[in-house]
Amino acid sequence: MTPPAPPPSAETVETLTRLRAVADGPLASATNMPAAMYQSDEIGDLERDRVFARDWVSPGLAAAIPDVGDHLTWTIADRPVFCVRDPDGRVRTFSNVCRHRMMTLVEGDGNSRRITCPYHAWTYDLGGQLVGTNHMEHTDGFDPVDICLPEIRTEVWQGWIYCTLDPEIPSVADLLAPIEEFVAPYGVADYVPVHRVDEVWDGNWKFLTENFMEGYHLPVTHRATLGTWMPMDSVVFPDQCHEAFTYQMFEKDENARYGRAHPDNDRLVGQWRTTTFMPTVFPSHMYILAPDHLWYLSLRPLGTGQVQLRFGIALAPEVHASLTDPEAWIAEMVGFFTAVCEEDRVVVEGLHAGSSSPLATPGPLSWLEHELHHFMGYLADRLVPNTGYGSAPT
Ligand code: FES
Ligand SMILES: [Fe+2]
Structure with missing residues (x-):
């Protein structure tokens, strides 16, 4: 279980209080954000946990991975991921970390029908399922069927891939519905x-x-x-x-x-x-x-x-x-x-x-x-x- 985060420092509380006050006031009397919003490591950590780990981010265009097995990489709130076109034509996103000894699985862009770890060649299909290993026959209870790469929630909206670590937030289609009438005709x-x-x-x-x-x-x-x-x-x-x-x-x-x-x-x-x-x-x-x-x-x-x-x-x-x-x-x-x-x-x-x-x-x-x-x-x-x-x- 993740231990609860320590309470923010007094400096961070003051910075966020000022941010809230400016945001709540009118534009005509607004200033830009306090300098600490750009310089504080503590604010950066909060952004990772409360912004990037909770909202939708886009690794790019779905057209960048048009064919089955095409993949591209990105990182969401310190989690390396890869987006891949699966055999059904869907764009899916998985943790880019091998389930064996935690090696990075793929670098950059590519195309392959299987994702094979460069370290000991554990091999995953395009649904993140482990389908191939060597020399694991003496490991107690080992069954590849039990091992899958964690999947990241993914939607394609108006040509864009969007991913989020948060299973609860509204769908990107719902959140962006008010601009669909502008974006769709293009x-x-x-x-x-x-x-x-x-x-x-x-x-x-x-x-x-x-x-x-x-x-x-x-x-x-x-x-x-x-x-x-x-x-x-x-x-x-x-x-x-x-x-x-x-x-x-x-x-x-x-x-x-x-x-x-x-x-x-x-x-x-x-x-x-x-x-x-x-x-x-x-x-x-x-x-x-x-x-x-x-x-x-x-x-x-x-x-x-x-x-x-x-x-x-x-x-x-x-x-x-x-x-x-x-x-x-x-x-x-x-x-x-x-x-x-x-x-x-x-x-x-x-x-x-x-x-x-x-x-x-x-x-x-x-x-x-x-x-x-x-x-x-x-x-x-x-x-x-x-x-x-x-x-x-x-
Ligand atoms: S770390 Fe991936 S196969 Fe060993
Ligand atoms: Fe510019």
């Missing part, structure tokens, strides 16, 4: 993945989540890339806060290099043909969904001072089909969005360095940072005991 499940890379940045994961959500920095940080063609005044936010997500959406004009529907796109009509929908699914899945492409980030904290990000790009199917020189066109697009990411890396790492100063204090927010305030409310619900559905276990 047809994400048919987008063609063209790029995916994992990186580690030197900053707290929340700096990257917040940076993704707010458009205030676009004309400045991204002045060399997309900063000049992002609308600022016509951004639409949700008219109420939802517990599992926030979003913004905006239209792109003819100056935008990417973001408008291909003539063969018959799924989107009217202004949706130039509209980009940009959800953040709390805590760590965010994407920019445009009529012609999407790009996404999925984050996981590596302690308080580093974040692993999975950065992926996919193309609308008619865009992909129309490319006459796909390799060159995709390389150019990947290069463009990689440059955008690099601009963000500089500010995320700068924010982390700045917030470590004893002189750092949280400052007032712009209305364009609306989603940061919403994110604070989400975190307060999860981290401050006895508030919201994510309140601390007793």
Whole structure:
């Protein structure tokens, strides 16, 4: 049995009390989060247990593992896992730890009909069942039938894989139902993945989540890339806060290099043909969904001072089909969005360095940072005991 967690320190209680107070006040008088939210190891541990171990996270697109036996890896609240396409075509997720001596089973992406441990070759089928071992005939009571990899709750919603360690929280389809009407017409499940890379940045994961959500920095940080063609005044936010997500959406004009529907796109009509929908699914899945492409980030904290990000790009199917020189066109697009990411890396790492100063204090927010305030409310619900559905276990 897991021993009860020790009570939080006085510093953490003070930080979370301030977080709750700012989240509960109006945006017009809100500041950003206390620096300790980004620097405290104790807060990081609480986030692992009350956020990442309890909410839905996304390892990426289901289209990344289209064939039986395709798999990809991720880690949820310190648990390495792999997602695999099983023989019935379902995406399932299992602990990526061998049931023998706890070796990591698979690394990165791959395809195989069996998962064979690289240490002593215990072998599992695509349902996580142990089906093959050597030299176990003298072990008392040993029967492979009794041994399975722990399975992680998994759903595929609008083309995305979502996993949670919590058997109790509502389904991702229920939690995201309010944005289904926006996301569904794009047809994400048919987008063609063209790029995916994992990186580690030197900053707290929340700096990257917040940076993704707010458009205030676009004309400045991204002045060399997309900063000049992002609308600022016509951004639409949700008219109420939802517990599992926030979003913004905006239209792109003819100056935008990417973001408008291909003539063969018959799924989107009217202004949706130039509209980009940009959800953040709390805590760590965010994407920019445009009529012609999407790009996404999925984050996981590596302690308080580093974040692993999975950065992926996919193309609308008619865009992909129309490319006459796909390799060159995709390389150019990947290069463009990689440059955008690099601009963000500089500010995320700068924010982390700045917030470590004893002189750092949280400052007032712009209305364009609306989603940061919403994110604070989400975190307060999860981290401050006895508030919201994510309140601390007793
Ligand atoms: S640790 Fe996996 S077979 Fe031994
Ligand atoms: Fe940015």
